Amino acid sequence: MLLLAVDTATPAVTVALHDGTDTVAASSQVDARRHGELLLPAVDRVLAEAGTALDAVTGIVVGIGPGPYTGLRVGLMTADTFGLALDVPVHGVCTLDGLAYAAGIEEAEGPFVVATDARRKEVYWARYADRRTRLTEPAVDRPADIAEAVAGLPAVGAGALLYPDTFTDPRGPEHVSAAALAALAAEKLAAGEELPAPRPLYLRRPDAQVPKNYKVVTPK
Incomplete structure (x- = not known):
C-alpha cells in the first residue's frame, strides 16, 4: 500500500x-x-x-x-x-475527521468537537466521541447558535480559536x-471499512452567485 x-x-x-x-x-x-x-x-x-x-x-x-x-x-x-x-x-x-484523528483525543477523555473556519462568521463543525468516532454529521452554523451544544467541550481546529466565547477549551491542531x-x-x-466517495461536502452554496435581474442585451 x-x-x-x-x-x-x-x-x-x-x-x-x-x-x-x-x-x-x-x-x-x-x-x-x-x-x-x-x-x-x-x-x-x-x-x-x-x-x-x-x-x-x-x-x-x-x-x-x-x-x-x-x-x-x-x-x-x-x-x-x-x-x-x-x-x-x-x-x-x-x-x-482528519483533524479529530490528529488531535489524539481518546474516549476516556470525553466527547469533543472539531470546528474549522467557514467564513461569513460561521464554522464547519461536528461532535466526536473519540479521535475515530464522529457522533454528528458535519454542519455549518454561527458559533452563537451552537454555543449550548458545545459548551464545556474541548474544541479542535481554527474555528475554535476564532470564537473563544463559544469554544472555551480550544485545542490543536489548527x-x-x-x-x-x-x-x-x-x-x-x-480494517475492511468502506471510505466515502471523493465528493465534496460544501454544505452551502458558493460565495460567487449569478447576478439576479441582470439586463439581457439582444442584437438589434
Whole structure:
C-alpha cells in the first residue's frame, strides 16, 4: 500500500505519502489564496523526498471537506485526475475527521468537537466521541447558535480559536494535515471499512452567485 493524500478544504495545502504503516513524507503550507498554485509542487516535493515516482502510488486519499468551494475543489479535482491517470482508487475522508484523528483525543477523555473556519462568521463543525468516532454529521452554523451544544467541550481546529466565547477549551491542531488523513484512511482500509466517495461536502452554496435581474442585451 502506498497512499498519496491531499487536502485543500482549509487554508492549509497539505500533501503526504503513507505506506500503510507510517508517513513516508509530508508537506503543509498555509495560504488560503494559493491552493491551485501550491498543490502540485507540494506533490512533487513529497514524492522527491520519499524517492518515489507517482506511478508507484496504489491509492489516492482526498479531504472532502466541508470547506469553501474554491479551495476544496482544487484537491478533489487533482485527486480525481491522479486516480484516472494512474488507474487507482480515490478515497474520500471528511476533513473534520482528519483533524479529530490528529488531535489524539481518546474516549476516556470525553466527547469533543472539531470546528474549522467557514467564513461569513460561521464554522464547519461536528461532535466526536473519540479521535475515530464522529457522533454528528458535519454542519455549518454561527458559533452563537451552537454555543449550548458545545459548551464545556474541548474544541479542535481554527474555528475554535476564532470564537473563544463559544469554544472555551480550544485545542490543536489548527489545520488538517494530509498525514493524519492518510493514516486514518490506511487504518480504515486495513480494517475492511468502506471510505466515502471523493465528493465534496460544501454544505452551502458558493460565495460567487449569478447576478439576479441582470439586463439581457439582444442584437438589434
